[in-house]
Amino acid sequence: MALSGKRILLIISGGIAAYKSLDLIRRLRERGASVRPIMTKGAQEFVTSLAVGALAADHVFTDLFSRQDEQDVGHIRLARDCDLVLVAPATADLMAKMANGLADDLATTVLLATDRPVLAAPAMNPRMWAHPATKRNIETLRRDGIRFIGPAAGEMAESRETGTGRMAEPLEIVAAAEALLDDGPKPLAGKKAIVTSGPTHEPIDPVRYIANRSSGRQGHAIAAALARLGADVTLVSGPVTIPDPVGVRMLHVERAEEMRDAVLAALPADVAVMVAAVADWRVASAADQKLKKHPGESIPTLALTENPDILKTVGHHTTRPKLVIGFAAETQDVEANARLKLERKGADLIVANDVSPSTGIMGGTRNSVKLIRRDGIEQWPDLSKDEVAERLAALIAEQLMQR
Numbered sequence: 001m002a003l004s005g006k007r008i009l010l011i012i013s014g015g016i017a018a019y020k021s022l023d024l025i026r027r028l029r030e031r032g033a034s035v036r037p038i039m040t041k042g043a044q045e046f047v048t049s050l051a052v053g054a055l056a057a058d059h060v061f062t063d064l065f066s067r068q069d070e071q072d073v074g075h076i077r078l079a080r081d082c083d084l085v086l087v088a089p090a091t092a093d094l095m096a097k098m099a100n101g102l103a104d105d106l107a108t109t110v111l112l113a114t115d116r117p118v119l120a121a122p123a124m125n126p127r128m129w130a131h132p133a134t135k136r137n138i139e140t141l142r143r144d145g146i147r148f149i150g151p152a153a154g155e156m157a158e159s160r161e162t163g164t165g166r167m168a169e170p171l172e173i174v175a176a177a178e179a180l181l182d183d184g185p186k187p188l189a190g191k192k193a194i195v196t197s198g199p200t201h202e203p204i205d206p207v208r209y210i211a212n213r214s215s216g217r218q219g220h221a222i223a224a225a226l227a228r229l230g231a232d233v234t235l236v237s238g239p240v241t242i243p244d245p246v247g248v249r250m251l252h253v254e255r256a257e258e259m260r261d262a263v264l265a266a267l268p269a270d271v272a273v274m275v276a277a278v279a280d281w282r283v284a285s286a287a288d289q290k291l292k293k294h295p296g297e298s299i300p301t302l303a304l305t306e307n308p309d310i311l312k313t314v315g316h317h318t319t320r321p322k323l324v325i326g327f328a329a330e331t332q333d334v335e336a337n338a339r340l341k342l343e344r345k346g347a348d349l350i351v352a353n354d355v356s357p358s359t360g361i362m363g364g365t366r367n368s369v370k371l372i373r374r375d376g377i378e379q380w381p382d383l384s385k386d387e388v389a390e391r392l393a394a395l396i397a398e399q400l401m402q403r
Ligand SMILES: Cc1cc2nc3c(=O)[nH]c(=O)nc-3n(C[C@H](O)[C@H](O)[C@H](O)COP(=O)(O)O)c2cc1C
Pocket: 012, 013, 014, 015, 016, 017, 040, 041, 042, 043, 090, 091, 092, 093, 094, 123, 124, 125, 128, 158
């Protein structure tokens, strides 16, 4: 409901992902928001102002020096008469201009003149995204208070290339806008939360690794739900292809040891929710060079060694959070295994789910969980991972108030 009645100024810049902005307009409007579009010159090469205007049911602003537009609305009013400025897609070019305070067209002038929150959804080729110049600009913009959603990893629309640079999906952008505009109760204001999410990648050699099917959807949704309730959230994530949630401090890691270090560095906290599917074992000594297959040679054997147990470390730490929650992904004896985990790891609550392939939970969008506490078990119905996150965040707020 956060978007109902809200006025979104949508700036579309010249990237191939501009086609997704048409769907974005629909998704924003069906949630009750009004959308006033601005298109850069570049954007008009990708989608027509006719399509954008028809979907937005509003005039499309394109020209800083349009006498008519300046007389009717004016660029300063355009910049202020809204609740949120949304830039989607945000090109490398537009963000470079924003980072340097340029104002040489309507979009950049409005971005410099606005006093409203700005949410940007970057979209570009992975090499453009990884370029030090883009990284510098993003850092500057973050310091200036600009919020970001995405980009995600995956295949690029215009080439067969894959990597990080895809614009977040329209519904992910909508969720980020909702989170920013949400003026609901903030029972977790002033509370610090650490959440882990996704799988870990344990190297075998420089190109191969041991991993699992975790998508990060559940952990990311929990981090976002806690942030919506006002918590100061640090999200430590293994490699995933979904975008970073809005409003959380992100720490990207690869290996279990890196994840443990990041979690311990983020302590103290009021609550820790350990959702990541951390590999139990890693290769004892990963090869420096790619392992080669030579005819006639024997097949290599991988000697494994135990990874740090992050949940147990946090559960028994001298600065243990007031509330420690672990996730148990099991394929058999879900309840019994989760009970054991509760005891051994020093957790207050274990959220257990059956990740047998037939359930479709691991990597999927729905979840069916059991909450295992010392004083009992609660089975939740089949829910979306977002709904599980909402319920869990509410429960955390309730528990922290009692402690
Ligand atoms: C086919 C094509 C696709 C492009 N896709 C992107 C893109 O996804 N992201 C990006 O930053 N630039 C992209 N560019 C380059 C921008 O269009 C170019 O930098 C332009 O100056 C951006 O203008 P604007 O930021 O004012 O809209 C693309 C260019 C072409 C020709």
